[in-house]
Amino acid sequence: MSDQLMVAAPLLRYDNLSISFGSGRREKFAVKNLNLEIGVGERVALVGESGSGKTLSALAPLRLLPEGAKVEGKLIWTPVSAKQTQLTPSFTPESTDLLTLSEPAIREIRGRDIAMIFQEPMTALNPLFTIGNQIVEAVLVHEPLTSKAECIEKAIALLRKTGIPEPERRFYSYPHQLSGGQRQRAMIAMALACKPRLLIADEPTTALDVSLRMQILELLIELQAEAKSDQGMSILLITHDLNLVRHFAERVAVLNQGKLMECGPTQQVFEHPENSYTEALVNSEPVRELLPVMPLAPVLLSTDNLHVSYPGSKSGNPLQLLSFFKKPPRHTVLKKVQFELRQGQTIGVIGESGSGKTTLGMAILGLLGDSAAEVGGAVNVLGNDWQVLDSAARRSLRSSLQVIFQDPFGSLSPRMTVLQIVSEGLDVHFPNLSASEREGRVLDMLKEVGLDRSALQRYPHEFSGGQRQRIAIARALVLRPQILVLDEPTSALDVSIQKQVLALLTELQKKYNLAYLMISHDLAVIRAMSHQIMVLKEGKVVEFGETEALIAHPKQAYTKQLFTAAEMT
Incomplete structure (x- = not known):
């Protein structure tokens, strides 16, 4: 995607977004004056240390921030399709500040236009319902005219597509009956059920082994390619896995203590970081410093x-x-x-x-x-x-x-x-x-x-x-x-x-x-x-x-x- 296209009609724009907790002297900013654009059909990664504000930045467009969060700035949502932007570059789409929408209006957008894969699937999934029923419910909420049989078939197909073995059997499984990786894949299936315009993926491969990471990355890229001819699907990836970012994202933004330190094309940021914090992050690798096991150790x-x-x-x-x-x-x-x-x-x-x-x-x-x-x-x-x-x-x-x-x-x-x-x-x-x-x-x-x-x-x-x-x-x-x-x-x-x-x-x-x-x-x-x-x-x-x-x-x-x-x- 060219810079001209991205700047002309970004799907989502963070405009001086700040998120804070407390008031007066006790007010603490978790995110401070964040400016970031996500273009139509673009893959952007948001990286930074734990506590840097990545997840809060991801939750803000869906208005799912914790109670007591104070939000300033704007979140400009422009649901223009890739086809409209390509055919008519001068087209001026209507934009909405997500922070000003009523609760019923934002509920219409959640899941349908903006979907999220949460970091902790065990706490995000309902323990009282089977995996299959939770995916079916996600479809019926936004597509109420779809029959139950069609929803079931769609849910099984999504489970199969995300790499869950025996999807017909797993349809009836409860969250606690799946492994951590299988729960994460079920959440991905649920998020993709309504073909969202923007997929916010908060550590989507945290619980997955390396081979399944590749499968999920290839799946997301494949789904993005399928949507490109129509409206396009953008992806905002929040992750601590820098190797994942290197192979997946087109652009990367680096957060530190709620502030944007650096943003640019992925290869440029990795090979020539401008900020010392980014350089330290890129060079973080586990170090092997083990002592040998004693020969007669019990x-x-x-x-x-x-x-x-x-x-x-x-x-x-x-x-x-x-x-x-x-x-x-x-x-x-x-x-x-x-x-x-x-x-x-x-x-x-x-x-x-x-x-x-x-x-x-x-x-x-x-x-x-x-x-x-x-x-x-x-x-x-x-x-x-x-x-x-x-x-x-x-x-x-x-x-x-x-x-x-x-x-x-x-x-x-x-x-x-x-x-x-x-x-x-x-x-x-x-x-x-x-x-x-x-x-x-x-x-x-x-x-x-x-x-x-x-x-x-x-x-x-x-x-x-x-x-x-x-x-x-x-x-x-x-x-x-x-x-x-x-x-x-x-x-x-x-x-x-x-x-x-x-x-x-x-x-x-x-x-x-x-x-x-x-x-x-x-x-x-x-x-x-x-x-x-x-x-x-x-x-x-x-x-x-x-x-x-x-x-x-x-x-x-x-x-x-x-x-x-x-x-x-």
């Missing part, structure tokens, strides 16, 4: 023939009621997994979305026992067979085996202060500590992760994503565990904060001789943090070996494909 965690299965869900055409009366076979998601994790060692687990990575972590933690899952095989924790221990014995071991979850916001109670969150485990495992002793331990651990006393009485929503993850790390380490399961600990963080958190985890491992089981779809993170790599596919371990050797010489075609995709995104 085995802290091991599994033998570990397998997990779930009840099967309905399959076939959802319009055929006969499928409701058949009991489907159980679905096996983990098959005969075995490994040994030693003191001071990190084993990285990598594989496509739905390969069983998170299920492996939850099975080891013993967090599948109350669900419909059937767990078989052995899990040995510090010399104890986890599967045969009673609840009291397990509870006593839990202080030695902790977890850091993928979604720091969803895993921290919004009703508890940081002091209450971090000290909760101490209340259970060290009940004899006095209140002052508990607070002292909490404060010491917060300092370890880079936070200070001012955080104690604050709530999770008052912190950025990187800070919330530091709180989650403090909560796990305050119990002085020997083993940590890290389930995508940096997937929601931008590259500079990711680098800081990984450096923190490396330093803590050296200091306390911790053993990590790190689950990730990010090969760069796995390479920087892991002594060994386990590759999962459809619940099976297809390859296992020393990190550098395995990356340099993968034996399986699946592993080669995974690593090749990682280099391209």
